[in-house]
Amino acid sequence: DTAVSQTPKYLVTQMGNDKSIKCEQNLGHDTMYWYKQDSKKFLKIMFSYNNKELIINETVPNRFSPKSPDKAHLNLHINSLELGDSAVYFCASSQRAEAFFGQGTRLTVV
């Protein structure tokens, strides 16, 4: 019973393509996040949703668009992928400030 699951785990794609990463949590949390982790392991928040509403949108290119169909899901769609988008993307959910993370999606843009 995975608490926060994201798919796919690995994604290799060419520059210019559009791709999506899906995230689902079965913890009943109201808040979900997307983080980007670069090659140096630095974690940067991208978006946060609370009960399907966007509450945090950090400085992220508008090629990145989150979608929350319901409070258990927060998907990330990326248009016109660039080499610099290569990273590990983590989905997380939280309740009372404690976060639970998915396993990550390693995106490689070639």
Next chain:
Amino acid sequence: GNSVTQMEGPVTLSEEAFLTINCTYTATGYPSLFWYVQYPGEGLQLLLKATKADDKGSNKGFEATYRKETTSFHLEKGSVQVSDSAVYFCALTLNRDDKIIFGKGTRLHILP
């Protein structure tokens, strides 16, 4: 603004050595403080937390005490194991559902 600063890594120790990873924070209010651990190939998982001054969080032999006077939350373990090799992140949050602010992470490598 709110931020977390933790010691740069990598930190390399021998098994059974004493570990300290320093973490200090800047916050406009009264944050909750956390240590997360990321094992190779996995997502982050909560290691321990403290929600108010002088609280001590502990788990798996790791401890950290919330020091308001020094705005610190240093992670310690008395005797590390090879299995503790991972990246450790100090973090804070100010509100229940506000964003979690992470430090840059410290990679720990334990030699057998």
